[in-house]
Amino acid sequence: MTPVRGGTPRNLERRTDGPIVARFAQLLGTPLLPWQQLVADVAGEIDPVTGTYYYDTVILSTPRQCGKSTLVDAVDTRNSQWGPDRFIYYLAQTGKDAGDHFKKYLKTIQASPLADITTRPYMGAGDLRQPFVNGSVIMPKSVTKVAGHGVQGDKITLDEAFSLSEETGNTILDGFMPTMATRLKATGVQPQLWITSTEGTADSTFFNKKLDTCRKGEQSRRTCWFDFGLPSGEDPEDLDAIMRYHPAAGLLWDKSQLRDFHEQFRDNPAGWARAFGNRRDEGITDRAIDETTWNTTATMPVTPAELGDRPVVFGIAVDVDATHTSISAGIVNSDGTITTQLLRILDGTGYAPAEITRLCETYHAPAVIDERGTAADLSDRLHNLTDRNGDPVIEFVDMDAADFLTTGQSYVSGLNNGTIKHAADPDLDASAANSARKWAGDAWRLSRRGSTGLTSPLESCMLAAWGAAHRPEEAGPLQIY
Ligand SMILES: Nc1ncnc2c1ncn2[C@@H]1O[C@H](COP(=O)(O)OP(=O)(O)OP(=O)(O)O)[C@@H](O)[C@H]1O
Ligand SMILES: [Mg+2]
Structure with a gap:
């Protein structure tokens, strides 16, 4: 498998829910790629003491076009089936970003064998949702909408987290975190927060801090994290290096397509390094003369x-x-x-x-x-x-x-x-x-x-x-x- 740049290894002493996620992914027509399986396996580890998820927080950073959002869909679908009346949120930068992704998901699930466990989706402008026969529901929302009100739920994903300032991101967490204990008590299943994104810029103050904490090894023991991308010694202009470290390389696209992607970034080397190397764009990093x-x-x-x-x-x-x-x-x-x-x-x-x-x-x-x-x-x-x-x-x-x-x-x-x-x-x-x-x-x-x-x-x-x-x-x- 693609080498990781950092993160939490699988603890084989714990059982994992990963194979069940894999089954849902298969039914959705997107069988897990090796890196997606690793994330599902680790994030799905079961605490032998409590019998539910060991981790309450999952932090995932990969280059663009890796299959992050698709993995979240499979995990969310599985999560909806842990029990009745579960609330699952998919948050992205804007309502449109979240909605566009969610509409694709609706099409996929409705065309799959899993349509049998769903009821009719809501397609209203401000009220997109996919309810399930068991009363669970998956909802896309815009970060800005949610930030003012807070969400109570069983799983919440902040996708494209690079777009959040520390303040906005924390407002959402402040609303969600205190309700986790209550929901655990009510459902018996540990709620999970997923924060997923490609690296951003110096303005990505929320995600940068989360990642930097993990990289220093200072994350909570209930947080697992995954970091894929080009290690610091590698040159982002070296397409063979990108092929080695991008976890979807050779699986979702091949090297000749990578050359075309690269051509689109001709005049934007920092944007390229970010999108395909998952390098933070901090302006200039290697100043010739200090x-x-x-x-x-x-x-x-x-x-x-x-x-x-x-x-x-x-x-x-x-x-x-x-x-x-x-x-x-x-x-x-x-x-x-x-x-x-x-x-x-x-x-x-x-x-x-x-x-x-x-x-x-x-x-x-x-x-x-x-x-x-x-x-x-x-x-x-x-x-x-x-x-x-x-x-x-x-x-x-x-x-x-x-x-x-x-x-x-x-x-x-x-x-x-x-x-x-x-x-x-x-x-x-x-x-x-x-x-x-x-x-x-x-x-x-x-x-x-x-x-x-x-x-x-x-x-x-x-x-x-x-x-x-x-x-x-x-x-x-x-x-x-
Ligand atoms: N396991 C899979 N099997 C087949 N196709 C997949 C799989 N995972 C993702 N894909 C496809 O790859 C493309 C990119 O996936 P996705 O949008 O989930 O990536 P992403 O990492 O969220 O990208 P971005 O950073 O652009 O948001 C999509 O067309 C998706 O359907
Ligand atoms: Mg995505």
């Missing part, structure tokens, strides 16, 4: 008048889809340290050749640019610029692919050991704050797609610093005899 280092290595910008005869190299970088071109100067100071300074952020790449030519000629300075990646096209155009005699207009500092992969790390090392500073600039600060790393083995470069803002300003500084440290010798290479 905030403290960045803030303590700022220096005053250098004006052209102050430049004197200090050597300069221009770093050029292009954002993904060629939306912007940034140009930075790497200035070699008399003490050998390098100051990097963002000069321009141009729209697109169209104006870049003229401006770069002007700068290089004015300051008699070479340029450095990545000849592959997003800057490849601009790089070609710059390399092909020739003067009247057919000589290249711009001189370049040679940089191969392996060199390029060192530019980020050497920039950070330079900042840390005081040999590189960056001239204070709000656009450059924003770029540093929003630029993430992308690892390739032990090396990293700026992740142009994985970042949340322009990466070209920071990348152009990294290139300028590298270029300044590797600039061609004016009088030929240094000879040592």
Whole structure:
């Protein structure tokens, strides 16, 4: 089975109701997938002391399109049959979300052999419900509706719990939890609360806290939890890794479909990592340059008048889809340290050749640019610029692919050991704050797609610093005899 990222293992010393859930799932036409069976088995463990459910709370986090809601349907249907007059709630973000899912369930159950244990469903706009012959009933509700009134029931599911703030979520629990003991007494069956969701964002304050408590091992002993998704060392852009850790991979869809899903998230890598890796989207998680280092290595910008005869190299970088071109100067100071300074952020790449030519000629300075990646096209155009005699207009500092992969790390090392500073600039600060790393083995470069803002300003500084440290010798290479 798909490896879990964390959670409660099955305790084989306890009997479980899981096989009965499996039977209901089969009758509903969705026989349990292995991960669904694990959840049903653990959540269905029976306390030998009380003879009813051991767990009162079930917390389930999986990627999207795993079969969470379908599992809840099977469990709810089974739950309706523990005894007469049971109340089962299915809550989602809005009444429409809950209702849309529930209407599908109604169709499924009414077309199944289980229709025989149901009575006619209510289809009213504000009153959807599926009653059973034994008097039990399953009802979808919107979280907002329920939050004001509280629910008393035998099973309640908060599906899509990532959408809840801590306050809203707790209001619902405050209404439900105190009634659990009363219902246990009245029915003999331990009521259960299920909280199910894919990871959300930093705003998912309710679900985040629940999951974080479990991950720290601080959940109540009556809570079981299940966490499926990509472990922290894995790259969400690696589709084979997604196939390994998504519990519905190869069961509900295959790798070629996964490629299509991935294509839909082209411009939204954080959304992809969340939906298919079940990674919380906390904005940027792997900042290329940490905030403290960045803030303590700022220096005053250098004006052209102050430049004197200090050597300069221009770093050029292009954002993904060629939306912007940034140009930075790497200035070699008399003490050998390098100051990097963002000069321009141009729209697109169209104006870049003229401006770069002007700068290089004015300051008699070479340029450095990545000849592959997003800057490849601009790089070609710059390399092909020739003067009247057919000589290249711009001189370049040679940089191969392996060199390029060192530019980020050497920039950070330079900042840390005081040999590189960056001239204070709000656009450059924003770029540093929003630029993430992308690892390739032990090396990293700026992740142009994985970042949340322009990466070209920071990348152009990294290139300028590298270029300044590797600039061609004016009088030929240094000879040592
Ligand atoms: N055991 C199963 N057998 C066959 N099909 C299943 C099974 N479980 C789920 N499915 C199907 O897979 C699809 C996704 O299931 P479901 O909507 O339950 O997933 P989910 O995890 O709730 O997704 P989302 O995060 O988008 O809400 C549905 O079409 C559902 O019918
Ligand atoms: Mg769902």
